[in-house]
Amino acid sequence: MKSLLWFLVGIAGGFVVAHFMNKDPRGHEILAEVDGRITEFTDRIGDAYREQEARMSGLVDDVKGAAADAVENARAAASDAVDSAADAAKKLTD
Template sequence: MKNVLWFLFGIAGGFVVAHLMNKDPRGHEILAEVDARISEFTDRIGDAYREQEALISGLVDDVKDAAAGAADAARSAASDAVDTAADAAKKLTD
């Protein structure tokens, strides 16, 4: 509980210091620069995330297409096997 209190005290202190810095023109510039750097960082992370998402989406689509092709090939092979077995059975009964 003591650690939570210190954590909350630190957050409140940070807000107070940031508010006081923002009132001073030099502090305002510093906070604006920090904000710009954070925005640049989050934009880069967002771009990288979207790039990876597109890459993974493309891979998933490729795997789905391959699985559909394999399923079609298996279905065709099974159908051919059934037809061959039916022909063989018919020849045995004739």
């Protein structure tokens, strides 16, 4: 509980310091630079995430296509096996 209190005091103190820094032109410039770097970092992370998401989406589409092809091939093989069995049964009864 004591750690939580110190954590909250630290956050509140950080806001107070940032408020006073923002009033000074030099402090305002420093905070603007930090904000710009944070924005650049988050933009890069977002771009990397979207790129990875697109790559994964392409892989998923490829796997779906391969699975559909496998199902179709299995269906065709099963159909051929049923036809062959029917022909063999017909030959036995004739």
